[in-house]
Amino acid sequence: MSTVDRLAARLGELFPADALITDPVRLRTYECDGLTYHRATPGVVVLPESAEQVAAVVKLCDEHGVPFVARGSGTGLSGGALPRTDGVLIVTSRMRRILEIDIPNRRVVAEPGVTNLAITEAVRDQGYYYAPDPSSQQICSIGGNVAENSGGAHCLKYGFTVNHVIAVEIVTPDGEIVTLSEQDPGFDLLGTFIGSEGTLGITTEITVRLSRTPEAVTTLLAAFADIEGGGRAVSAVISAGVVPAAIEMMDALAIEAAEAAVDCRYPAGAGAVLIVELDGPGAEVTHQFAAVERICRDSGAFEIRVAASAEERAAIWKGRKSAFAAVGRISPAYIVQDGVVPRTSLPGVLAGIDRLQEEFGIRVANVFHAGDGNLHPLVLFDDAVPGEGERAEDVSGRILDLCVEHGGSITGEHGVGVDKAKFMPRMFSEDDLDTMQLVRCAFDPRNLSNPGKIFPTPRLCGEVPGVRRGVHPLVESGLAEQF
């Protein structure tokens, strides 16, 4: 009997049968997240309903030295929720309650399995929403968002998950329930925890800050003959001192795919389309909108459409929102890449991507959050052609190299996970990575919480003299003189 099987037997004593999955066929449901080419069948799956239950599982893992991985909705695109065959997968799908809606303080308290969109839906009628809006927001969980520090199209103006989370309750890798809150004095453990991809513990409750529904929203679609024109417009908008809620761009190939998939009817002959959304007080939006429209024309837009209603806005966004899935219409297989460059380096990087396409004979469709330089190149290939998958992967990796060469990042929102751990040394030195792992060693010295993610090589933590594992004896006895 393996260690994880022994642990599963112990879990059987603590959990009802329907909260535990050990059947090999059912376990397969959880073998990957949104990045399907990394797969592993979990040793056992648990579906806890409370923080106490999560803590009980983690305590057992700690006792047995068994690794554990948290999973929300499994939409992650970096293999972050890839399970361990020798470990436990803790799935939050039964922790789906919104616990508190506090409009006077603009807050919602939710369990980790609540979907991102459900939060907004719960407060929309009262004139509020939760700002970070990943395209996957209908499905992805708020716990997953916290782990990935997820962003969305509107994070140009509003920031990321970390800017909107006030507190989290976590289960530490030694099975203790702790609250990390913005208002607590001391190190910003809350900020450090957000974006740690499940490697510092499991989130069991999240308090988010709400934003006021803007008085006005205006959306514009501008079509350009080529991507350079679109790029010029983006730069000019930013230099004009306008901070739009979103600026998205798609190139010709991405438009072709979107047309094929959702018939979005973007202007014919466009080499690039730009979507610019402005929101805020009516007076401000009106003022800025005039500037944006003028800039687009001056930058060579041959057609501009302005959404006059919610339906028209949805029509403009339809093509963009469908883009990832849409490329399935024009290519049997594809890789979704996620890299970031300084906005001013966009032209250089796009030229570099063009060169890669030629050199490798691989097509790349470009979709990006142009305002913050976050590229989502979709690398297309035919998995039936021998060697093409490898070439596509090569191109995909080289795009990241281009990003790093231009001072950018290997991931803007999808996270490092298991997929990009090997790219971390291209961005960070060994000392940088070792220093980050000091945090890991503080939270999880035995490397049990989602091991193998983020860092290419785990740092051996060792025992630092003077540090005790687990609860401090003083804490245990209720005496706190030391503090």
Next chain:
Amino acid sequence: MTAPGLPGLPGLPGLSGVRVRAAGADDAFPGARPRWVALPGSVDEMAAVMRASAAHDLAVVPLGGGTKRLWGGLPARCDVVVGTERLDQVIEHATGDLVVRVQAGVAMEALAEALAAKGQELALDVPVPGTTVGGLLATAIAGPRRFRYGTARDLLIGITVVLSDGTIARAGGKVVKNVAGYDLGKLFTGSYGTLGVIADATFRLQPLPATRAWVTLDLDAQGSPDRLGGLVAAVAASTQEPAAIELDWPGPERGAPSLAVLVEGAAAAERALAVRDLMGAGARVGDEPPPWWGRLPSAGRSGPMGHPGGGLLLEIRAAPSRLPGVVPDIAAAARRTGTEAAVRGSIAAGVLHVAVDGERAVDGERAAEFVTMLRSRIEVARDGGVDGRVVMLTSPEAVPPAAASDPWGQESTRRELLRRELMLRVKERFDPGHRMSPGRFAGGIR
């Protein structure tokens, strides 16, 4: 000058080529007198200073502008002060990317000036003159516009730090969107020099707002917390996107409270009028801030808060809707303890600063009593309590240890102790020798 018995003063042992001077009386902290002041001119020099200090088991305290030498706990031990005054360069201002990378010793007002020349700004209010980027990050203090833009940690996108053993580490980068690796910038923001020295920082910027307008309203001295709460809630919920909502109350003896709201950006004047209408009779729109705007409060005889000789400065953090109800408690505590208290802060963002005139030796006891009273009212989670925090920002030197010994609050629930345990473990990993600003930090972290 070489002090007898100390190896190689003024040069730090094992260190050459870096500017070092012997520390004088002015460099001393109450209770800890450094021997050297090292002034590295680059991150590599800073690393050399840290390595030399490590080799000789010397305690290090970083220093920026020195305006807040006495904030937090007092260093229990200090051999070397590492000053950032020579690290005063803007490394890169990528205007098209709205990003700036600066060395830690750059003064915030100098940075603001350089950015404004290009029509941009770091959306952190410019603090008292002399404040450095490193000092601002290390103390994580924020001004009025935190309501709209968040605090330093929300605008910081990259950082370079030097650890106690001389390791140079970077995290983040120079792009605004980036989730690669742990965010050490967050960890170091507010770390008061206890984890390492911040060498440089990269921030995201904003276009300088075209126009700014302030809406101010003087409240009746007898104004009820409900009225204040209603006003704050109405403005905070307004769709005019106010950038800041500040309360100022010089204290019972010195005047009535007032509320000021900043509206900035396109069409600010028009939006300010809409806010004025929300605030009702007596509200005025102007294009200048009230004189107290963006400054910490001060009370009674104490000078500018946080300076040597200054009084006690508290930060109260709570859910915004609870703060109006706390104001009368502050007044009551001041009356009961015979102190003067002034209140100011970002009430809609859940933060108030309270200055208490407790000129050390004289009023320390009363200041301590004041803190204890407030904590017993605010740091209560049970039965619909405020569930807030009262943090002492200025040195507790003024306050005798018994009453309000912990500058960071007295919560002692199991969860809170476990959180502190996590902080201890982080500190232990980053600074196993306890040589970085020992004694400065929360909860007895050494």
